């Protein structure tokens with residue numbers, strides 16, 4: 001069999017970026033959570049918030065460390081596998097990605113050290129300030145990276161001269177039509193991630209009656225956030241979809257599994273879309289609902305996949321189902337938020353074992369939703385790398401052979417599995433240590449090493465035999 | 466757009482400076498990993514790692530900054546070098562990952578410590594070799610058509626690049642050993658004193674091979690050295706002088722000088738390489754102006770860099786200041 005460098009590069013890029021995405025999504029939300037705990041500690045003087053903050057800072061440190069390591073690989077991926085694309089877009093992508101690095105570095109150099117190691121060395125107010133700055137830094141980082149991605153979805157403000165895009169307007173190209181929606185959706189996704197992980201981990205501690213007072217408070221705060229954010233995310237998602245309908249109609253057609261442009265289109269609950277035969281199998285749907293959701297009119301017109309040639313259609317099955325997974329998880333989050341509210345009114349949200357165990361499981365849901373969401377966005381753009389302008393095939397590195405791509409694909413999978421299983425294993429140890437250990441004298445006597453995120457966690461990675 | 470300044474030259478300066486900073490700074494901590502298997506004992510290894518633990522990742526910032534800066538300022542370099550060095554880049558990244566993660570975990574490990582030692586050492590050696598091969602490939606030049614690399618996957622792997630790869634491994638080891646002379650005492654320092662002259666001989670051998678070989682790769686470089694610009698001969702002479710300084714100070718057992726002079730060897734060799742190729746940045750065809758991005762993109766990012774580079778320098782100096790002096794057993798005190 002001939003190895004296809006294009007297919008292998010797509011798999012490799014998807015693998016590496018999905019891997020990376022998991023961690024920043026968590027750190028962005030967690031940084032704000034910590035800033036929140038620190039603010040509460042500062043305002044109320046209640047030591048419980050301190051204890052919580054100390055624990056979650058350790059978790060943050062480890063997740064952040066893994067995020068940085070995997071991010072470094074990303075910045076080289078563009079050049080190795082997509083050199084035509086990076087050459088063509090360098091005038092925009094270069095500065096924007098550099099600004100991401102600069103921001104990340106700036107926050108790391110100046111404030112991360114204070115946040116992780118400075119608690120006893122600087123006044124409380126300064127420590128709080130550092131926490132807020134670290135949180136802001138993560139937003140600025142995502143600002144840049146999402147501007148880069150949104151430009152690929154809805155290009156604007158560029159001009160193609162001799163095979164290279166030139167930036168006509170920085171404001172138009174950075175604040176391109178889909179940027180605002182994507183940024184909001186992503187920020188709320190990060191908050192939801194933090195809320196659900198904090199809720200899940202605290203629920204687990206509450207079930208075990210460990211550090212009951214502190215963990216119950218954390219659980220309570222997380223549930224309030226969930227109650228506000230989960231519905232908000234659905235609303236933002238709806239607007240995001242409307243924007244996509246305007247600029248990338250084919251993607252919406254794939255999300256809805258709609259082949260023919262028509263009015264009164266049903267919302268499909270189940271179907272097996274089939275690119276080859278240009279149809280769906282086993283359709284189950286609610287009549288006219290898709291038209292209503294997308295156009296706010298029961299008989300509105302929804303674009304169909306057949307409007308574009310077959311080779312310009314995205315892989316419908318993947319887009320269709322990823323979209324359903326994301327939305328289903330979003331609805332499930334709303335359901336949990338409402339369940340929590342009911343239990344709270346009855347005063348027993350920290351007692352119901354069903355609910356608490358459910359929350360433990362739910363702590364995985366935001367990660368799955370985030371990855372599913374990105375697959376919708378990115379696979380839905382296929383075959384375009386820059387929507388309507390450059391395809392995957394045109395962006396690929398010309399000298400790349402199937403063998404080379406396969407070699408590095410396997411390589412990255414091996415490296416990531418080794419290194420990150422160590423990372424996740426360690427993270428689980430930090431979780432198991434819990435709030436108690438984070439506040440106890442350090443288990444590992446360490447050399448002072450500022451700025452190393454992991455050094456903020458003081459748990460041994462293995463056991464003494 | 467109006468172009469009041471030639472930003473391309475400014476960017477060439479920034480990137481050139483960034484690479485130099487990276488090589489000097491990450492060089493000596495990669496050197497620790499390269500020397501790791503040869504260290505006299507486990508306690509020495511702890512000391513070696515401790516001597517660079519607080520600063521190594523600041524050192525690596527220059528690499529990330531350089532990579533992103535290249536894409537922004539010289540996209541052609543980015544889009545030719547990375548495909549041409551495809552496998553090498555993967556090895557470099559994998560090496561740096563293993564090494565980085567070892568810094569995190571070796572300090573937290575009890576029974577699995579030896580695993581992290583290996584991860585640290587192999588990662589450092591692979592990364593250093595890959596970087597040396599990049600230099601060799603740059604000297605050799607790239608096969609391009611239009612603005613696109615068209616050579617094979619392993620064009621970068623030739624006897625010459627293997628030599629430059631090994632050369633950089635030895636060079637980094639020398640930076641590492643002279644660093645240890647400066648920063649440690651007792652057993653580790655004695656050991657570092659002992660190996661430094663051997664490493665120096667190794668490095669100078671590679672230096673000689675590269676000096677003899679480079680002019681013959683293309684006429685352009687040859688002309689530069691033998692016809693028009695005789696003043697540049699001062700660079701290799703200074704490099705040789707620095708090598709002599711390392712040697713004599715090791716004999717006199719002066720702690721600080723060997724490291725400083727080793728940095729001098731690197732600096733003057735690097736400058737020598739740059740003047741050979743200037744203004745070619747993707748040899749043999751493209752100059753820095755061919756490879757440059759649009760004026761307004763260069764300007765847009767320059768603002769950020771001018772803001773952040775002083776901060777990095779200040780922050781770096783501050784960390785080095787905090788961790789000045791000798792490492793004692795168990796780390797800095």
Ligand code: HDD
Pocket residue numbers: 017020021023024025027028064067068069071072073074075097100101104105108137138141142145146186529
């Ligand atoms: C929405 C958020 C987000 C997304 C979609 C991405 N990243 Fe990221 N990235 C971050 C958010 C982030 C972050 C939160 O800002 C990190 C995590 C740790 C850090 O320092 O910054 C980060 C780290 C990080 C670093 C290390 C910076 C450092 O030295 O500290 C690099 C080079 C990248 N990323 C590059 C990428 C690339 C090329 C991406 C896409 C293809 C990408 N990131 C997707």
Ligand code: HEM
Pocket residue numbers: 009010011013014017018020021082145146148149152371374375378379380382385392
């Ligand atoms: C961190 C969040 C992100 C995730 C999880 C993600 C996920 C994915 C996935 C799953 C694909 C594969 C689609 C397919 O081939 O069918 C893909 C493609 C791609 N994405 Fe993203 N993406 C993210 C962010 C970005 C950003 C910020 C950029 C650019 C600045 C980007 C650039 C690309 C490119 C160039 C491709 C084409 C290669 C390919 O098809 O695999 N992505 N991404």
Ligand code: HEM
Pocket residue numbers: 181182183185186188189190192193233234235236237238240241244248251326327328329330331333366369370371372373374375376377378380
């Ligand atoms: C509940 C209702 C939700 C709706 C209607 C919705 C809608 C959408 C739509 C239409 C897109 C694709 C946009 C495009 O590519 O043009 C998208 C992408 C995405 N979704 Fe959702 N979403 C929902 C819930 C969630 C949840 C709960 C999460 C995670 C916690 C999430 C995370 C994401 C992410 C990370 C992306 C990719 C980035 C982006 O394009 O914004 N979504 N969503």
